[in-house]
Amino acid sequence: MLGMNDKQENLALAHVRQSDGGVWHKHLLDKHLRDVAKLAADFAAGFDSSDWASIAGLWHDLGKYSTEFQRYIQTVSGYDRENAHIEGGAPGRVDHSTAGAIYAVRQFDKHGRILAYLIAGHHAGLPDWDSADTGRKALSFRLEKSQLLDRIPTQAIPQNILMQSKPPSKVCGGENGFHLWVRMLFSCLVDADFLDTEFFMDKGKNQARQQFPALAEMLPIFNRAMEAKVAQLIVEQSAETPVNRIRADVLAQCRKQAALSPGMFSLTVPTGGGKTLSSLAFALEHAKHHSKDHAMRRIIYAIPYTSIIEQTADVFRGIFGRDDIVEHHSNFDVDRETTRSRLAAENWDAPLIVTTNVQLFESLFAARTSRCRKLHNLVNSVIVLDEAQLLPPEFLQPILDTLNLLTTHYGVTIVLSTATQPALNTVKDNFGRTTRKGLNNVREIIADVDGLYADLERVEVQIPADFNQPTDWESLAAELCHHDTVLAIVNTRKDCRELWELMPKGTLHLSALLCGAHRSAIIADIKERLKCGEAVRVISTQLVEAGVDLDFPVVYRALAGLDSIAQAAGRCNREGALKGKGKVVVFVPPKPAPRGLLRFGEDATKDVWHKRPEKPLARELFTRYFNRFLSMPNLDEHDIAGSLKCGSGLEVQFRTAAEKFRLIDDRETQAVFVRYNAESNKLIQQLNQIGPKRDLMRKLQRHSVTIYRHDLNRLLQNGDIKAIENYPDLYAQVGDTLYHKKTGLLLAESPILNPSTLAF
Template sequence: MNTGKNTTFLAHVRHDKENLWHEHALDEHLREVGRRAGEAANAFGSADWARLAGIWHDLGKYSNEFQRYIKNASGYEAAEAHIEGAPSRVDHSTAGAIHAIRQLGKSGRILAYLIAGHHAGLPDWSASETGGKSLSVRLNSEHDYLLDRIPPQAVPADIFDQTLPTTKPKGGTKGLHLWLRMLFSCLTDADFLDTEAFMDGSKAAVRKGYRDLADLLETFDNYMMSKAKTDTPVNVIRTAILNQCRKKAQLAPGMFSLTVPTGGGKTLSGTAFALEHAIWHQKRRIIYVIPYTSIIEQTATIFRDVFGDNIVEHHANLDPDKEDACSRLATENWDAPIIVTTNVQFFESLFAARTSRCRKLHNIVNSVVVLDEAQLLPPEFLQPIADIMNLLAAHYGVTFVLSTATQPALDSFQSFGEQPFRGLDNVREIMDDPDSLYRKRVEVTVPDDLTTPDNWQSIANALQKHSTALCIVNRRDDARELYRLMPEGTIHLSALMCGEHRNHVIADIRAKLKNNQSVHVISTQLVEAGVDFDFPVVYRALAGLDSIAQAAGRCNREGKLYTPGKVVVFVPPKPAPPGLLRQAAQISVSLLSGNKNDVLERGLAKRFFEHLYVLLHSTNMASMICLHAMPAMV
């Protein structure tokens, strides 16, 4: 603390409530960021690179220019100088990048990317798109003055002269981008945490307090015992699934599939596998990845019932008013035992450049990642997704669990002479005999003619013959049109509804079903993944076989009917929207011709995904060829 003239090189300053100034010495900041970053990167064997990036990341702050700036910008109140996006009048990040190049030569570019981007995000190398912000421009000789202006005596020898790193990048050339992002994550998180500890020690204290996974497993076991149900046929199957998940948890880390029919309790059984696998193999956390924000609240509610406040939700629909300070801070870097997030948040972060998106990446290392409803991974991005999953499993200690009733076909394949699809490596099924789990709870009726559409009035008339029924359509305007023809009291569901309203409506539907009240629901496909409805009758507009199977999962879910539930596939007046949905429907038409008696058979689902992925992979390759050819044509 200092109340007079500053005599040290400053990283940050803080003004407290007692009108006293507090100095964050620059050498202390660099050493501590180096220590924190190295400790984080030790989880994937690259501590030497991350530590050095931390030691050198703020070398530019030793310049007289920066010291004048931090002292004089607002009368010694320069506390905002470190914040991403805040206006900075002195470039303090390029100097460390230049020093890395001088010390390591071309290999120094690795550190230069990290150091130059630790506030604004990882830079591009080429100036063709980002101009003067590109790394190649910032490292040219015109900017050498940013390092040379630092007084030689200012920097302690143990900071300026360092042992150079010797470890090799993870994953070779193909994995270099992910390794760089992981190192970047270690650096930026370390920088934020050390700065936060100085600026606001109360925040640093709030980050503590989560229970460890072994403690949470005991809580989970007690919860499962308290929820033990009668030995109905469905519950017998659920118990068998749970027991197999527990048994297989000791298998070596890597890729797993959990193929369980809808209603088989795969959320809790998959959690049992994840917890026991994480403890057995000393994993640090469980990350539950869900495709839709419309169902994430449901899963998070289940986890909160079990684990209390030891989970963190990170998604676009999150209500900040329902979060506490600890969980809000944990969304910044995923430093919590259980994370519930979305496909978009998880996979986009793995390819991101922004500091705020990359900061959490190092906490994915050595974790168990459960991909719920894995068939909903975006097909157009399957290749980069498969590549990065393989890298995470092979080099960063991540175990993946693909959890779904309709497993996607993610093996490698050749696509019509184009580049082959590089699939997932060595995926092991957790269930001993998945086919035995698919007992017949429903019967699916498919029209003989899959090319002649019905009209909405005939569909409305058919629905009204049942006291309780769900109808799922492909388009929002289809849902509105059919809803208009239904009697008063019919319920409409659409993704256009706000999350709070949608949750209230879903809860009302569940209550009516539980009380055996008559209810008709017209919905878009938002109910098909993870929404726990149990209707005796479900109508489904013609779509991909995966969608038909998921719709069937909303029918006789608990197996309470004396006869199988009824699922009726119909041809809607309008085809599915152009693109993926229409292509999937067309594949269904070709596969169902002459094979309508076994619509939910797992082998047929596999053939569906093989056709779909081959088609989309070929289309994507053709698009890439066109994109590469465009500059030459202009």
């Protein structure tokens, strides 16, 4: 029997580090296991699973008691060889994670597999039970390596670490919730392991994490900011405008309804009604009301578009200051980052996180430790899903299932915030079979949504006289020229370029062929011109439709999904400043939308508009529209549910599901670093000189454009771009002619456009 007497001293090592003075410091393995167990148990207390997390912590590094590992850590640390380092995959690296997994199964039989998933995966990520794709890395195969446990010397491990009773707590969510519960436990273990190791290796970094205010401290700051905003409006004599009165009422309703019990909410407010600040007010007040029974400690604000996330984060920074908001997304400007915000982005241990749907949902289905590490910090949180109508249809069913699990078993409050609330209810066919399992018990925050829509009606919508009669670009361009200030939104980048080329000099262009830094500069220019009352014409793709606070008197929109048209209308007469109503013109473009989601949306709009309703954006039309739209695609196109189904022996394919759940499939696309300005040139030069350092790569994100592989290959053949030396997966523009100062990257556009390249 493995195990030493509790009173015996065990000097087995978990980690070692060398101080600046050359002194070696030892992290004893016994202490590491017990400290990780305690921390993991604390994390899992929020979903009543401390017993499982504690044992996972105690057993996760049992393999480090082996003679092979102890010899390895002394050799590579420098005890036996100078100038070596334990990190970095040194030759002869010892498998230390499988032994604890094998021990768990020996102790608890089938239920030990729960712990085996966690322990075996705490470095490499949650494994599949048995999969042709992962082969010898599958858990079932690894559990056959009994020698990895048997090689640990007799009496090596303290008895009070080894001898544990099977945990009595039950799976959160039962069989259907097993995969999320295991992933939550995994998050507790890996974050505890990271933090305890970090505390030993770098106490300064660990202490930098402890500097954020609590949500209770942020609410008074928010309230003072709202009072100052009202006072400023009074000074400007605009506090009593109809739009501002409506926004104040929406804010008041959100504050009042925050006292309701945690769960699922919808916040249905027309564009321009103040959803962003009102939803934040709800979240802060909700956390205050339930601070004792739920101990709510954070707010996650998830946004579908990276192109607008900075705007929301900047609004929040204007209230709370630069240092107390954590942005976590691929397009983040590293110059806005602090040490503590960078560390908090690793595990979301901060009060207010602004992130993307990609980060949130891919993490909820992830297998990698870096992605899963944050999940336990979602427990007892408020998650605001901004522009909820943009949840990806091909992944909608697994997303809805997981949102239900979060609210039912993990104390999470979900707020679906949008002007066009999607139909996310349960749907059954004519035989009573469930074709879509919807969200449970969604409560609307706004008392009279129909009245609110009537009060905020600021535009007249003109729909096409004939849905089968397209408007050619030349005719549309001529019509647009009758307006000094106008926004035209089209469905594809190719359409955007073609229409823009027909417009007069000075017309602005916005599409995903512009890098993030370029888009931000153009949007800022548009806002400034509109504020000053200057004439401005803009041709754009749908990237301006959600969250970009533009206010045009006239907006043209190519026929598309009804939600997209409503979002376009939200860029028209946004502040209600016109004497009459704004004008929104929907036209049939020369070519129909590309096949896929864009075409589904266009067809569903035609369906609900076929009787030519008097009010084309009447709220009751949206339920019909979304039911029609969501009946078209497969809502679990990649069979995520099949991979995550728990077998009788607790078999789950975690890694396969994670590989399938990609909101953006980067296997078909590639980011290219472009030469937009002097800063772009400087960053690309640095990349060629020093390679992909972390901070440099994060800066370069804002100077990249994502293109298809066939376009990449053509540009490579033409010598327009090249791979960075020694880094064949990184590509940069070579000369100065490929990137246009008005329209961005010059491509021979494909007729098929993947909507995901615009949506995230």
